[in-house]
Amino acid sequence: MIYALLRRALFLLDAEKAHTLGLSGLSFVHACGLSGLLAGTRVEDPVTVMGIDFPNRVGLAAGMDKNGAYVDALAALGFGHVEVGTVTPRPQPGNSRPRLFRLPKAQAIINRMGFNNRGVDALADNLRNSDFARGAGKTGGVVVGVNIGKNADTPLEKAAEDYLFCLERVYAFANYVTVNISSPNTLNLRELQKEAALDDLLRQIKAAQARLADQHGRYVPLALKIAPDMEDADITGIADAVRRHRMDAVIATNTTVTRSGVENLSHGDEAGGLSGAPVFRLSTTALGKLAYALQNETPIIGVGGILKGEDARAKMAAGASLVQLFTGFVYRGAKLIHEAAAAVQTAKRPVS
Numbered sequence: 001m002i003y004a005l006l007r008r009a010l011f012l013l014d015a016e017k018a019h020t021l022g023l024s025g026l027s028f029v030h031a032c033g034l035s036g037l038l039a040g041t042r043v044e045d046p047v048t049v050m051g052i053d054f055p056n057r058v059g060l061a062a063g064m065d066k067n068g069a070y071v072d073a074l075a076a077l078g079f080g081h082v083e084v085g086t087v088t089p090r091p092q093p094g095n096s097r098p099r100l101f102r103l104p105k106a107q108a109i110i111n112r113m114g115f116n117n118r119g120v121d122a123l124a125d126n127l128r129n130s131d132f133a134r135g136a137g138k139t140g141g142v143v144v145g146v147n148i149g150k151n152a153d154t155p156l157e158k159a160a161e162d163y164l165f166c167l168e169r170v171y172a173f174a175n176y177v178t179v180n181i182s183s184p185n186t187l188n189l190r191e192l193q194k195e196a197a198l199d200d201l202l203r204q205i206k207a208a209q210a211r212l213a214d215q216h217g218r219y220v221p222l223a224l225k226i227a228p229d230m231e232d233a234d235i236t237g238i239a240d241a242v243r244r245h246r247m248d249a250v251i252a253t254n255t256t257v258t259r260s261g262v263e264n265l266s267h268g269d270e271a272g273g274l275s276g277a278p279v280f281r282l283s284t285t286a287l288g289k290l291a292y293a294l295q296n297e298t299p300i301i302g303v304g305g306i307l308k309g310e311d312a313r314a315k316m317a318a319g320a321s322l323v324q325l326f327t328g329f330v331y332r333g334a335k336l337i338h339e340a341a342a343a344v345q346t347a348k349r350p351v352s
Contacts, residue, residue, distance in 0.1 A: 003332075003334065011102065016098070016100045023064075023069075026038070026070065026077075027070055031073075035073065039338070042056065042079075043058075043341035044056060045344070049249070050221040050223070050248045050249050053141075053143075055143075056078075056079075057341065058078075058079060058080055058312065058340045059080055059082060059083060059143070059322060059324045060081070060083060060325060061324035061326040062147035062225075063113070063147075064329070065082070066086065066117045067126055068084040068123040068126040068130070071084060071132050078338055079142060079337055081175070081322070083144075083146070083147055085117070085123065085147030085148060085149070087146065088119065090119050091122070095185065099111060101267040103266070103267055103268060105265055106265055106277055106278050107276050107277040107307055107327070108262055108274060108276030110267060110272045111272050112270070112271050113272075114186060115149050120165070120166045127146075128173060145223070146166075147178040147225065148162075148166035148170065148177060148179060156188050156192070164204060168212070171212045175220070175221075177220055178223045178251060179224050181198070181225065182225050184255060184256075184257045185273060190227055195241070198237075198241050199241055202241055202244075206245050206246065221249065222248050223248060223250060224250050225250075225254055226252055226253055226286075227253055227256070229257055235286060238290070239293035249298060249299045252287040252290050252300055252302060255304075256279045257273065261277075261278035276305060276327035280305025280307075280311060283302075283303070283304025284302070284315060287318045288318040291319025291320075299321040299322070301324055302324070303315075305327070306323060306324075306340060307332065308339065308340075309340050311340075312341075312343050323340060
C-alpha cells in the first residue's frame with residue numbers, strides 16, 4: 001500500500017527524475033532504519049550458484065544503481081543479490097535526454113540511457129565505503145555483482161581493454177562480475193556477441209580473471225549478459241563459447257529492440273531497449289534455448305519481464321538458477337521481491 005502511493009506520486013514526474021528521487025528517498029529511509037516500512041522479512045532460501053552462497057534466488061538487475069551508491073539500501077529490501085552498473089572506465093553522460101520512458105498500460109519501460117555513470121573508480125569507492133564491504137551486516141549477507149561495459153567512444157576493436165580495465169578496478173569489491181555485451185544503447189556493442197569477437201574478449205577476460213585470482217587470493221566468478229534478439233544459431237554459438245572459455249554464468253537476457261505489444265502505445269516507438277512484461281516471452285524462450293544448449297553445464301540467471309511470482313517460477317522452469325528483477329520492481333516495489341522469492345522456493349531447480 002505504501003509503495004502504491006509512492007509510485008503514484010513518482011509517476012507524476014519525468015521518469016529519470018523519479019528514478020533519482022526514488023533512490024535518494026530509499027537511501028534516506030534506510031539511513032533512518034525504516035526499510036521495514038517498504039519491505040517485509042527477506043525470504044530465506046539459501047542456494048549456491050557460481051560457487052557463491054546466495055540467501056535467496058531473487059536479485060536486482062543492473063541499471064537501477066549504476067554507480068554502486070545504494071547497495072545497502074537496496075539489499076535491505078530483501079534481495080538475495082544486487083547487481084550494480086553498468087560501469088565504464090571513464091565517466092560518461094550517456095545519451096541525450098529524454099532517454100527513459102514508462103509505458104504503464106504494458107507494464108513496460110523503454111530506455112536509451114547509454115551507460116551513463118561516474119566511472120569505475122567512483123563505483124569502486126562507493127562499494128569500498130559500503131556496509132557490504134565493511135562487513136557491518138546491514139546488507140544481511142547479500143551478494144553484490146558488478147556489471148561492466150565499454151565507453152561509447154572506445155572503438156570496438158579496443159573494447160576488451162575497457163572490460164579488462166573495469167575488471168581490475170572492481171575485482172576486490174565484487175562477489176561476481178558481469179560482462180555486458182548486449183545493451184542496445186551503445187553503438188555496435190552487440191557485435192561483440194559474434195563468434196570471433198566474443199572468443200577474443202572471453203579469452204582475454206578469463207586470463208585476467210586467473211591472474212587477479214592469484215593476486216587477490218580469491219576467485220571472483222564471471223557472468224556474460226546476452227540479448228534476447230538472437231537467432232537459434234547465435235544462441236548455440238554463445239553457449240559453445242561460454243563452455244569453451246569456462247564462463248561461470250550467463251545472464252539471459254537484456255532488453256529487446258523489438259516492439260511487439262507496444263506498437264500503438266504512447267512512447268512505444270521510442271528508440272532504445274524495451275523491458276517489462278512485453279519482453280517476458282521472448283526472454284524466457286531465449287533462456288530455454290540457451291539452457292538446452294548448455295545442458296546444465298553453466299548456470300543461467302533469468303531476467304526479463306518478471307511482474308509476478310509465476311513469471312519467476314517460469315524462468316526457473318526454463319532453466320534458470322537465479323532470477324533478477326528491474327521493471328517489475330519499478331511497477332510493484334519490494335512486494336514483488338518477496339512474491340518471486342516465495343514462488344521459486346518450490347520451483348524445479350536445475351543443477352547449479
